[in-house]
Amino acid sequence: MISVVLLGAGNVATHLYNVFQDAKHITVTQWYNRHLSKLTTYKNEVEITDNLEDLNPADIYILAVSDDAISNVSKALPFQDRFVVHTSGTVSLYDINDKHSRGVFYPLQTFTKDAEIDFSTIPLCIEALKNPDLKLLKTLSESIGSKHYKISTEQRKRLHVAAVFANNFTNQMYRITHEITEENQIEFEVLKPLILETAKKIQKMTPYMAQTGPAVRGDKKTIKKHLKLIKNPQHKAIYELLTNAILETHGRKKL
Amino acid sequence: MISVVLLGAGNVATHLYNVFQDAKHITVTQWYNRHLSKLTTYKNEVEITDNLEDLNPADIYILAVSDDAISNVSKALPFQDRFVVHTSGTVSLYDINDKHSRGVFYPLQTFTKDAEIDFSTIPLCIEALKNPDLKLLKTLSESIGSKHYKISTEQRKRLHVAAVFANNFTNQMYRITHEITEENQIEFEVLKPLILETAKKIQKMTPYMAQTGPAVRGDKKTIKKHLKLIKNPQHKAIYELLTNAILETHGRKKL
Known part of the structure; x- marks a missing residue:
């Protein structure tokens, strides 16, 4: 079982939450957003929080936040040496604060909030600096039925x-x-x-x-x-x- | 039952032949091409000819020939006052010789010879100068399950x-x-x-x-x-x- 903490409440975060909930080998243990009101619909399904200090240990922290926020939010996380990824198509892996084990989990598709998404048709571009991290991203992709492609920051x-x-x-x-x-x-x-x-x-x-x-x-x-x-x-x-x-x-x- | 004489042996002609054969209310009574060899595969299913003089009476003559040939072939037809249409997206209705009752039956799609075509998804742009002709084109479209749109030459x-x-x-x-x-x-x-x-x-x-x-x-x-x-x-x-x-x-x- 892969434990996930999800950060952000936009389109990508919401779609990831839904597909993770349906996946057998993934559990979303916590969902963070700086405005808790955006998550209250889900409060009976998952632990929600607006306080980074409250974050639990997890196999992976997914920053599905806006491009500009990735660097700051990753810096503000009150721990280190854990696996932190972002979901952006444009931001470098190296924008994630280097106290973490870093990676990228980028679903290449146009997301519309209300439209249902079939993740099995969405390619996931994955990147990580360490082999076990890359392996975890591969497992994560496979668990939601997506094809994954190893894509570097430059690519x-x-x-x-x-x-x-x-x-x-x-x-x-x-x-x-x-x-x-x-x-x-x-x-x-x-x-x-x-x-x-x-x-x-x-x-x-x-x-x-x-x-x-x-x-x-x-x-x-x-x-x-x-x-x-x-x-x-x-x-x-x-x-x-x-x-x-x-x-x-x-x-x-x-x- | 609508009787059709088909002229030409390219992609559009072949696809039209196939869909007409499957349609209940359409019968292809003859298929003309200037090179008979291109039609010999079909000789047991339909009357084939390379001689315009041999053409039988029909409700509609469909010129599925190259754009440049439309004017000449329509002129060479050894009859008049019958309903003759072309299937081109670019050629004017008025390029058909004016001894005929003229029309256009243009399927708007990219055709590849070997690819199967589902005509129910292909819009037919139809045009005719007389109301009964237009009605016949509508019936023809409906008989092969296609949507039709009345589109003028200028449009x-x-x-x-x-x-x-x-x-x-x-x-x-x-x-x-x-x-x-x-x-x-x-x-x-x-x-x-x-x-x-x-x-x-x-x-x-x-x-x-x-x-x-x-x-x-x-x-x-x-x-x-x-x-x-x-x-x-x-x-x-x-x-x-x-x-x-x-x-x-x-x-x-x-x-």
Whole structure:
């Protein structure tokens, strides 16, 4: 049995609490938050506290707090040589105070508080300085049915950049799609299946192989027609830049 | 029962043939292609021909041929006043020779020849000049379990631009994600669930509401860190342009 003390009351903390409660080999022995009111719903299930001095011994302390708070909260913990991890995609392992045994337990997914999360589909990026700690993080991931990947702090920084492309920028493509449909009295609904299929396709083949459309075909006639149709200067700039990126990726002459 | 003559032997034609064969109220009476060899697999199931002069009367002639061929093939058809549609996202309804009753039956999806297609998830963009023709296209869509949307030629042109953003440009975001992971010895696998979740999210909420990340938060500190980490000039230019697009969309000051 792995004993966990959870710190923080945001989306990640709440989702971790729920999945830990359902896991056979994990017990959340305490849940800390600086505002106790955010945890009172859970007071009959788990020991809650707003006082770091009250923290019990545990196999692992999970700081699911905001990025800026990680360094200070880890420093304020009134013990040392215990295993303390954070759950951030951007913060270095070394931001955790060095009186602790340090690690990272970063679930790579977009969390929405009320949405149910199936942890078995969420990759966990794990990092630790000592082998037994790394082993504990692996066991923790497996106990909640998640795949784990050993990712160093330096890799994690780049992974976070990659996630901005995969998530935020992709979502901005959807937003522009939405703007174009609205402008032309087309239901956005029409494009939802295409969007889903595009994401599904690269689950099985590389994005390089999955590419279709005028740019990868080198169909400059269609590209010119499209550029003529696009009035919004922001859309036009993005169309040009991304078309050139595809042309370049696939070894064709740029516009 | 709707009788269909299918023309062409590419991905769309093949997928339409298969779904029509499974549909209760549709019968493919003939399948034409200029190269008969591409159709011989089907010769025991359906009448095949490479001669336009041999075409039988039917309720609808579906030109699932390449964009460039639509005008010529429609002209070469040795009859008039029958209902002829094409399946293209980019070609005008008016490119079909005006001796026919004209229409468009455009399934908006990325087709891969060998992949199985569930037509019930594919929106059909339909267009026709006469009401009975439009009604026939609606019935045809419903018979294969697809949702249909009435989309004019002018709307369809813009929809095709929107689809480039939703599909090709989104896929290029995945490609860049793939490049970043490869450069840093990270398995691309780690990001696949995030990519899928991002596409699933906008099935239920608008892309505007679904946006997350440093740009929508106005977190310029993280944006600067990311720009410092990105060495590839193409990636950097895209990061800057799309970050500015998100900042602009959400009413924040640009970089």
